[in-house]
Amino acid sequence: MNFHSIEDTYTLNNGVEIPIIGFGTWQTPDGDIAKHAVEVALNAGYRHIDTAAAYGNEKSVGQAIKKSGINRHDLFITTKLWNADHGYQSTKAAIDRSLQNLKVDYLDLYLIHWPNPVAMRDHWAEANAESWRAMEEAVQAGKIRAIGVSNFRKRHLDELLKTAEIKPVVNQIMLNPSDLQSDVVKVNNKLGLLSEAYSPLGTGGLLGNETVKEIASEVGKSPAQVLIRWSLEHGFLPLPKSVHDKYIQANVEVFDFNLNSEQMNKLDSLHGVSGLATDPDTANF
Numbered sequence: 007m008n009f010h011s012i013e014d015t016y017t018l019n020n021g022v023e024i025p026i027i028g029f030g031t032w033q034t035p036d037g038d039i040a041k042h043a044v045e046v047a048l049n050a051g052y053r054h055i056d057t058a059a060a061y062g063n064e065k066s067v068g069q070a071i072k073k074s075g076i077n078r079h080d081l082f083i084t085t086k087l088w089n090a091d092h093g094y095q096s097t098k099a100a101i102d103r104s105l106q107n108l109k110v111d112y113l114d115l116y117l118i119h120w121p122n123p124v125a126m127r128d129h130w131a132e133a134n135a136e137s138w139r140a141m142e143e144a145v146q147a148g149k150i151r152a153i154g155v156s157n158f159r160k161r162h163l164d165e166l167l168k169t170a171e172i173k174p175v176v177n178q179i180m181l182n183p184s185d186l187q188s189d190v191v192k193v194n195n196k197l198g199l200l201s202e203a204y205s206p207l208g209t210g211g212l213l214g215n216e217t218v219k220e221i222a223s224e225v226g227k228s229p230a231q232v233l234i235r236w237s238l239e240h241g242f243l244p245l246p247k248s249v250h251d252k253y254i255q256a257n258v259e260v261f262d263f264n265l266n267s268e269q270m271n272k273l274d275s276l277h278g279v280s281g282l283a284t285d286p287d288t289a290n291f
């Protein structure tokens with residue numbers, strides 16, 4: 007893939023442009039830490055922030071965005087519907103709550119966080135369909151520009167598409183050399199969904215891997231930069247998270263090198279070294 011800068015975008019299947027790297031915020035504590043991290047990210051050139059109601063930091067993300075003075079239209083903000091809020095009425099309320107927390111008039115992308123919460127296990131398909139209907143209405147009302155899913159597998163997508171009038175644009179899944187999830191990526195591609203790569207660094211667990219370190223020294227970059235570049239080379243959209251200024255900055259300095267096919271193959275063969283994606287049908291939340 008031929009990317010040149012953090013300003014490059016992918017085009018979603020509804021025509022909306024999405025910046026090719028998003029700033030992750032899971033486990034970024036609400037308050038000063040989240041505000042500072044987002045501020046540093048925006049200064050470093052990130053324009054795409056990935057948060058979720060479940061991360062508990064939407065308010066701080068919103069405050070940092072406001073303080074930055076960056077034009078709202080130059081930002082891309084994603085948040086997600088938490089498991090407790092599935093269903094038509096609850097989803098409507100959850101969307102309004104996220105808008106209120108973030109202090110924005112619209113969201114760029116809103117995702118169903120998990121397809122099969124424990125509390126919905128006997129009626130997950132109906133719950134997703136109802137949540138989706140509320141999300142579609144929010145699109146019609148101008149509250150959301152694009153809607154998508156996260157942690158969905160083929161069966162969840164097939165069910166959703168039976169009733170969806172607006173097609174999902176994104177499936178955000180765990181994607182890194184430890185789990186390529188080729189079956190899910192294949193389905194995403196077939197359906198025209200962009201694969202967003204969460205935990206691109208294996209939540210930090212891949213950074214000490216010998217193969218990753220060896221390739222990092224071959225190309226003169228850090229392990230994190232190699233993993234983020236790996237994601238882009240695959241056509242995924244990586245969402246690296248950090249609360250440290252120097253890492254936040256370094257994680258977007260990935261446009262001055264490439265990985266050759268031998269290096270990509272070596273990384274692709276690291277299956278399981280840092281765990282596998284959680285099965286959404288048995289996940290305990």
Ligand SMILES: NC(=O)C1=CN([C@@H]2O[C@H](COP(=O)(O)OP(=O)(O)OC[C@H]3O[C@@H](n4cnc5c(N)ncnc54)[C@H](OP(=O)(O)O)[C@@H]3O)[C@@H](O)[C@H]2O)C=CC1
Pocket residue numbers: 029030031032033056057119156157178179203204205206207208209210213228230231245246247248249250252253254256257
């Ligand atoms: N939809 C979903 O279900 C999920 C979505 N996500 C999204 O994806 C994002 C990223 O995934 P996440 O699992 O958080 O983790 P990442 O794979 O992005 O790894 C983050 C970890 O790596 C460390 N780190 C980051 N950059 C560097 C660097 N350059 N050098 C050394 N260490 C570094 C961070 O430390 P430190 O912060 O201390 O700097 C942190 O411990 C999330 O924040 C969230 O937005 C994640 C999980 C599930």
Ligand SMILES: O=C1CO[C@H](CO)[C@@H](O)[C@@H]1O
Pocket residue numbers: 032058119291
């Ligand atoms: O985004 C996420 C971060 O971690 C959570 C677990 O604690 C997940 O539920 C969720 O997918």
